[in-house]
Amino acid sequence: xxxxxxxxxxxxxxxxxxxxxxxxxxDYIDKYGTGGNWIALPQKIGLKxxxxxxxxxxxxxxxxxxxxxxxxxxxxxxxxxxxxxxxxRWSIIAAQLPGRTDNDIKNYWNTKLKKKLLxxxxxxxxxxxxxHSNENNISSNNNNNKSPQNLSNSALERLQLHMQLQxxxxxxxxxxxxxxxxxxxxPLLQTTPDQNSKLASQETLHPLGVNFVHQKSHINLAxxxxxxxxxxxxxxxxxxxxxxxxQPNFGFSQDxxxxxxxxxxxNRSCGSKEWFQxxxxxxxxxxxxxxxxxxxxxRKTMSSSSWGSASVLDQTxxxxxxxxxxxxxxxxxx
DNA sequence: AAGGGGCGCAACCGCGCCCGG
DNA sequence: CCCGGGCGCGGTTGCGCCCCT
Numbered sequence: 001x002x003x004x005x006x007x008x009x010x011x012x013x014x015x016x017x018x019x020x021x022x023x024x025x026x027d028y029i030d031k032y033g034t035g036g037n038w039i040a041l042p043q044k045i046g047l048k049x050x051x052x053x054x055x056x057x058x059x060x061x062x063x064x065x066x067x068x069x070x071x072x073x074x075x076x077x078x079x080x081x082x083x084x085x086x087x088x089r090w091s092i093i094a095a096q097l098p099g100r101t102d103n104d105i106k107n108y109w110n111t112k113l114k115k116k117l118l119x120x121x122x123x124x125x126x127x128x129x130x131x132h133s134n135e136n137n138i139s140s141n142n143n144n145n146k147s148p149q150n151l152s153n154s155a156l157e158r159l160q161l162h163m164q165l166q167x168x169x170x171x172x173x174x175x176x177x178x179x180x181x182x183x184x185x186x187p188l189l190q191t192t193p194d195q196n197s198k199l200a201s202q203e204t205l206h207p208l209g210v211n212f213v214h215q216k217s218h219i220n221l222a223x224x225x226x227x228x229x230x231x232x233x234x235x236x237x238x239x240x241x242x243x244x245x246x247q248p249n250f251g252f253s254q255d256x257x258x259x260x261x262x263x264x265x266x267n268r269s270c271g272s273k274e275w276f277q278x279x280x281x282x283x284x285x286x287x288x289x290x291x292x293x294x295x296x297x298x299r300k301t302m303s304s305s306s307w308g309s310a311s312v313l314d315q316t317x318x319x320x321x322x323x324x325x326x327x328x329x330x331x332x333x334x
Numbered sequence: 335a336a337g338g339g340g341c342g343c344a345a346c347c348g349c350g351c352c353c354g355g
Numbered sequence: 356c357c358c359g360g361g362c363g364c365g366g367t368t369g370c371g372c373c374c375c376t
Contacts, residue, residue: 016344016370039361055362056345068343091364103344106365111342 007039007050014050017057021047025054026062034058060101067099071108079105079113 028045035041039051047054060066071079075097082093088109090102097105 014346037361050346052347052362053345059363060344088365102364107343110366 007042007052009050011048012050012053013048014053017061021049022057022062025057029058029062056103060103065099066101068104071113075100076113079109080117083109 024045024047028041034055035044037051038055041047041051042049042054049057078096079093082089082096086092088106090106090109094100094102094105
């Protein structure tokens with residue numbers, strides 16, 4: 001059942017590229033382009049390399065205007081926000097960062113950014129434990145703060161809080177200011193105008209849907225792209241198209257529908273459930289979860305029916321509302 | 335000074351998608 | 356419509372460098 005190899009593995013050089021190979025490849029592509037066929041290209045040049053290896057070398061290293069290392073805070077924020085929104089779709093994320101390659105971003109995320117965030121999470125965990133001991137559990141909605149669910153959500157929420165707080169500090173492309181990052185309702189639950197007004201009436205109870213809908217109608221999405229390189233995902237492209245500013249039924253994106261994982265958002269006000277898909281980072285079967293092992297362990301020990309909200313946050317900032325709503329998403333195995 | 339472990343990055347691998355014959 | 360080749364993507368690996376003990 002195996003597939004045919006793309007090249008003759010026995011006669012192909014592997015491993016690091018030599019400067020001579022780089023020069024050969026770059027000179028040829030500069031003069032003649034790739035010819036639309038990477039597989040045939042190494043033979044034309046006389047390189048004992050797999051075509052895929054040539055392509056990778058060109059895209060990740062030899063291509064003009066490639067930036068390496070030195071990610072800025074803004075780039076961190078964009079990567080983080082997009083990762084939260086769409087998961088590990090590095091090519092789409094890379095499309096938002098001119099000069100960056102998907103491989104670079106992937107490496108950066110795995111080696112630095114993720115650890116940086118999780119490091120902050122651990123720090124926050126310690127701070128929270130101190131804070132909570134002084135708060136005397138004033139929470140209004142969750143009286144069972146000692147439940148496993150709340151412990152679990154606490155860890156997750158803190159991680160998300162860190163992410164969110166970092167974003168709020170950066171006015172450029174913060175999660176809240178960047179509509180392309182907002183989750184969308186499942187199409188089956190697309191709301192009628194009446195339902196929208198009903199939701200609007202519940203703004204304080206259900207800020208996620210209401211705020212997302214309303215904010216999305218007011219922000220010029222083109223500004224967010226800031227003239228960056230084109231988006232290759234239809235979904236993101238649509239989100240960035242200012243002509244689509246207002247989407248009253250904000251149906252769930254096709255891209256995210258491809259994910260297998262469904263989340264339901266517990267609507268506290270009326271007890272109904274709305275189904276969300278929020279990207280594979282919240283899914284039950286993703287082994288490469290971005291959260292820490294601690295969070296993963298706690299998640300596994302949770303009730304199989306829900307991720308209830310830990311009412312850690314009494315702040316009323318909009319960013320915190322969003323966090324609360326993420327945390328309110330209850331997990332259902334489908 | 336040496337060695338071992340961690341980290342970062344470049345490159346590889348395999349799979350799914352797309353397109354042309 | 357089917358099949359095969361090529362492309363693109365995400366996950367993983369391997370290696371070299373650096374730092375700590």
